[in-house]
Amino acid sequence: MSVDIAIRKTLRGDARQFELDVQFASAHRRIVLFGPSGAGKSLTLRAVAGLLSPDAGHVRVDGRTLFDSAAGVDRPARERGVAYVFQDYALFPHLTVAQNIGFGLVRGWFNPSRREHDERVRHWLDVFDLGGVANSYPSRISGGQRQRVAVARAVVAEPRLVLLDEPFAALDPALRGRMRNELLTLQQRLDLPMLVITHDPADVEALEGHTIALRDGRVCP
Numbered sequence: 454m455s456v457d458i459a460i461r462k463t464l465r466g467d468a469r470q471f472e473l474d475v476q477f478a479s480a481h482r483r484i485v486l487f488g489p490s491g492a493g494k495s496l497t498l499r500a501v502a503g504l505l506s507p508d509a510g511h512v513r514v515d516g517r518t519l520f521d522s523a524a525g526v527d528r529p530a531r532e533r534g535v536a537y538v539f540q541d542y543a544l545f546p547h548l549t550v551a552q553n554i555g556f557g558l559v560r561g562w563f564n565p566s567r568r569e570h571d572e573r574v575r576h577w578l579d580v581f582d583l584g585g586v587a588n589s590y591p592s593r594i595s596g597g598q599r600q601r602v603a604v605a606r607a608v609v610a611e612p613r614l615v616l617l618d619e620p621f622a623a624l625d626p627a628l629r630g631r632m633r634n635e636l637l638t639l640q641q642r643l644d645l646p647m648l649v650i651t652h653d654p655a656d657v658e659a660l661e662g663h664t665i666a667l668r669d670g671r672v673c674p
């Protein structure tokens with residue numbers, strides 16, 4: 454897996470403007486974008502996912518061009534083969550664990566209940582050790598389990614790259630350490646290509662990846 458990013462975007466707020474000008478390339482399976490609040494981490498992640506259109510530059514994953522302003526390429530998010538795990542996991546509260554995972558297989562808003570018996574859903578329930586809570590709703594499972602459901606929902610469609618937005622921030626401190634190890638183990642076992650954003654140096658240390666430091670919208674030299 455390789456990621457090659459060069460993006461520029463000017464964002465104008467009420468009284469200020471923010472210049473995002475981020476460039477990096479990496480062939481590591483765990484890329485960590487690290488920086489303080491306001492550094493431009495989320496904007497970068499959104500540009501890779503196709504949720505934000507840069508003014509200029511390119512985004513390439515595995516040699517596949519997802520965005521290239523000069524060539525006029527801007528693939529829609531659903532065609533990028535890139536999965537996004539949101540900071541609060543964004544699980545559907547009215548769907549069970551199995552249905553949430555099954556949702557990752559669905560394009561469009563079909564009824565995911567028909568997918569919960571999909572072989573792939575059963576497989577990922579096993580891999581993530583969620584078989585025991587397959588029929589539970591997100592409000593009835595632990596924070597660590599919720600994170601696993603979110604990651605399972607992301608990987609079920611076999612994306613080329615999984616984007617994780619502050620994956621441990623929503624967990625209580627006691628659980629955080631355990632989940633860091635769990636995610637690292639899982640990444641290594643499944644050989645999942647990941648791009649993680651975080652402001653927490655403990656995440657950087659635990660993930661042992663290629664760390665890229667961001668500050669004020671730029672990669673630190």
Ligand SMILES: Nc1ncnc2c1ncn2[C@@H]1O[C@H](COP(=O)(O)OP(=O)(O)OP(=O)(O)O)[C@@H](O)[C@H]1O
Binds near residue numbers: 465466471491497
């Ligand atoms: N739509 C927008 N319009 C104007 N400015 C924006 C917009 N979205 C983000 N910004 C600004 O861009 C900067 C970077 O935002 P971004 O969300 O990428 O930071 P971050 O590094 O992810 O920080 P955090 O960890 O707090 O989420 C911030 O100063 C923010 O105020």
